[in-house]
Amino acid sequence: AQSVAQPEDQVNVAEGNPLTVKCTYSVSGNPYLFWYVQYPNRGLQFLLKYITGDNLVKGSYGFEAEFNKSQTSFHLKKPSALVSDSALYFCAVRDEMNRDDKIIFGKGTRLHILP
Amino acid sequence: EAGVTQSPTHLIKTRGQQVTLRCSPISGHTSVYWYQQALGLGLQFLLWYDEGEERNRGNFPPRFSGRQFPNYSSELNVNALELEDSALYLCASSRRSEAFFGQGTRLTVV
Secondary structure (H helix, E strand, O other): OOEEEOOOOEEEEEOOOOEEEOOEEEOOOOEEEEEEEEOOOOOEEEEEEEOOOOOEEEOHHHOEEEEEOOOOEEEEEEOOOOHHHOEEEEEEEEEOOOOOOOOEEOOOEEEEEEO | OOOOEEEOOEEEEOOOOOEEEEEEOOOOOOEEEEEEEOOOOOOEEEEEEEOOEEEEEOOOOOOEEEEEOOOOOEEEEEOOOOHHHOEEEEEEEEOOOOEEEOOOEEEEEO
């Protein structure tokens, strides 16, 4: 069965600094990897995905993520953080090889951008 | 293109009652997922429907059930509500890879 881990409950970054939100995964086959953002009392918004191809994927709002197969990681990054980036971020994984592949989410990382 | 819509947005029920939550997927999406997000916690997988069939089920008691209709919309039913069922219930639809979420239904059980 697939699994995903977000080792940090909270990440604090000063505005203008680069940010990284960590994610590691485990699947039997090839992973489909996703990042979502959630603002208070709202649903999740899709940010970006990795299916195949270039290991660096770019998404919405200036976010990008790097797929690292050897480290089974898919960290979310942004070169310069904005206060408006403060939110709850979820990493998710889907196993391409598993017919019953549901999308599994990490527990979430709360990102605080300090002005 | 309309996104995933969920109804109602908020709901207050009494312990022991039954509730039905509804979800309309994005046009062309055949898969619907249901997740429970209790306060301060992550997303717990509830149910997955695809092409009208239940494909997978999370670790929830049988009083959580649902169905998917021929137009791919879906209902989540919860019987014999308990206080700990209070949560944000999120529906998502998918065609192949990523899922797109609705705004959720906030259920409060008193």
